[in-house]
Amino acid sequence: MTLTARREALRLLLQTKLSNRKIGELLGVSRNTVARDRKKIQLKQWCWSDIEAMDDIELSGHIHGHRQHDSNKVMPDWPETHKLLQAKHQTRIELWESYRDAHKDNAYSYSQFNHHYKQHVKTLDICMRQIHYAGEVVYVDYAGKTIPYYDDATQSQRQAQVFVGVMGCSNYTFVFASASQKLENWIEAHNRMLWFFGGVPQVVVPDNLKSAVTKPGRDPVINRSYQDWAEHCGLAIVPARVRKPQDKSKAEIGVKLITRWISVPLSRQMFQSVHAINQAIAPLLQRFNQRPFKRLPGSRESHFNELDKTVLRPLPDAPHVYGEWLAEQKVGPDYHVYVQGHAYSVPYHLVGKQVSARISLKSVELFCVHKRVACHLRDDIVGGATTQPEHRPASHHAYANQSLESYTEWALTLGTATASFVAAQFKGRHDHYMPARQACGRVKALARQYDAVRLEAACQRALDIQSPTVKSLTSILRNNLDASSSDDTILNTIPEHSNVRGPDYFLIEEPSETDSVEDSAEGDLPKRGHDDA
Incomplete structure (x- = not known):
């Protein structure tokens, strides 16, 4: 807990009535830490003005206390002590007892001996041997050495990137060549790696390249597509710290060995495609994984089959779809x-x-x-x-559905004549013809004004007189012409007039037997039903 957070905790304890748990949640610390500060306030009978008057050093001294170092104590020879501790079965307590016997009362206690030794170790640039559990971690990275190939599409020479994945426990190694380090190539290499291992580890440790990490730092932001892949496979992504190659030492060593045994030999050849490079990698990779260890029995492949393979989780049921x-x-x-x-x-x-x-x-x-x-x-x-x-909202949905199909479906609920009348509006036009849609909208308005029976009869009347227009349909309904027959409608709509010849005028009588051929030859016209007006 920083001094700034500690000072804020003391202020909240003195100036508010918040509980220890609530203050701990606000500051991101344990409620027990807050409880200890509350007891210290009660013990020292502090008020907020007392704390405000203290600088950080004084406040730290009150909280943590300053231990006075005894100048009479003799500091051990830490370089020699550290060298002795490297020996097998050597213990600290045995070295401390020898140190105590040599300096008697001027020797540090065992706890102080350990404390000062740890401080000395922090000053040394040493590496700790990590413990890798079976099936837990795979380390991935791209090799610096590329493999050339000739790209027929661009008619130029290009460089294939070499992806390397190393299992932490067995050092079993996977290698895959891809055209670039782009996101789709990065995820494809991971999919092929899991298929090569035949299972899914618990953790993948990549470097901080853009395809893996969008924003590196203390709280790295994983690329969202990469995170999708991890969630699909059911594993965790833990990027290495920036400029901390020891976090992925297995990958660093694997890249070095793959460069020596695979990348360099293949770089002396010229391939026609990335696929041809992967075909050439396969036998070299198998030979590399079967190569015996120098200091351990067996090989990478035998250790993998014995340790990692048995505890890897099954592959996903469905393949991951890159997005x-x-x-x-x-x-x-x-x-x-x-x-x-x-x-x-x-x-x-x-x-x-x-x-x-x-x-x-x-x-x-x-x-x-x-x-x-x-x-x-x-x-x-x-x-x-x-x-x-x-x-779409309901209004937009209704407007978008204005078409011959939707209007016909509605018209059939009233009758076949209405459906035929609607179809006539779109005759010779496409199904979304705007004037036809407007006409059908007016027919719907008439359906709300008149009952379905009258509208159906009016549509039939308009079809009979061969005038399937909304204007005619409106006139028929307004004049109640939907109730009369079509013949009566025609006769009633034509007023009587002396100049109207009528239908009988056009009826031609057959010549009688008494009519002579000569009369016809003289040009006499056959008699009509009545004289011309």
């Missing part, structure tokens, strides 16, 4: 967001909210506050739009 995450963006008023130039819809109630997109080879997933809110098939048409009907 790339894009930065968050605000949902526009049309409830669409743009992903690589194409607009995709989200539920309309998310307008103004921030959503992020995950792009895979076939799909586009949209997330809001880490919850998936939409999933679309990927469409790479720039300027296009993909909209799911359920994402």
Whole structure:
């Protein structure tokens, strides 16, 4: 606990009535630590003005106390002591007893002996041998040495990157060549590594490259696509500290050995593709893993089969689908967001909210506050739009459904004549013709004004007189012409007039037997039903 946090804890204890637990939660410390500070306040009868008057050194002295060092004590020879402790079966207590016998009352106690020895060790640049448990950790990194190949697409020579993964316990090593160190190549190499091991370890320790860590530091931010892969496989990602190669010493040693035994021999050849490089790596990697240890019995492969392989967790049931995450963006008023130039819809109630997109080879997933809110098939048409009907509000949904199909479906609930009348509006036009949709909207308005029976009869009347227009339909309903027959309608709508010839005028009589051929030849016209007006 820092002095700043300690001072704040004392202030909260003196100026508020918060509990020890609450103060501990606010400062990120144990409630027992706060409880000890409360007892110290009661013991010393402090008030806040007393603490404000103290500087950090004085406050630290009151809290921790300053131990007075006895100048008469003789400090042991720590370099010699440390050298002796390297011997097998040598213990500290035996060395302390020898030191005490030599200096009697001027010797430090055993606890002080250990304390000063630890302080001495901190000044030494030494490495501690780590304990690696079976199936726990795999260390991954890219080798510095690349392998050349000729790229037919660009008609140029390129360099293949060499991915290396080393199991912590057995040193069993995986090697894979890829075209680059991009995110998709990085995750593909991890998938192939797990398939090569035949199981999933508990932890992966990578370096701080961009494909693995978005923001390095004390609290590193893992690349979101990389984190998706880890969650899918059920393992943890623990990046090595920046400029701390000892955190992934296995990978460093593995890279050095792979460079010697695989990368350098293959770099003397010219390959036609990355696939050809991986084919050449396979026999060399098998020989490398079967190479006997110098100081241990067996080989990497035998140790892996004996130790790691038996405790690795099973591979995921389904393969991981790579997806790339894009930065968050605000949902526009049309409830669409743009992903690589194409607009995709989200539920309309998310307008103004921030959503992020995950792009895979076939799909586009949209997330809001880490919850998936939409999933679309990927469409790479720039300027296009993909909209799911359920994402629209009710009014937009109703407007979007204005088409021949939707209007016909509604009209059939009233009758076949209404359906035929609706179909006539779209005759020779496409299913979303705007004037036809407007006409059908007016028919719907008439359906709310008149009952279904009258509207059906009126539609039938308009079809009979071959005038399937909304104007005719409105006139028929207003003049109650839907109740009369079509013949009566025609006769009643044509007023009587002397100049109207009528239908009988056009009836031609057959010539009688008494009519002579000569009369016909003279040009006499056959008689009509009545004289011309």
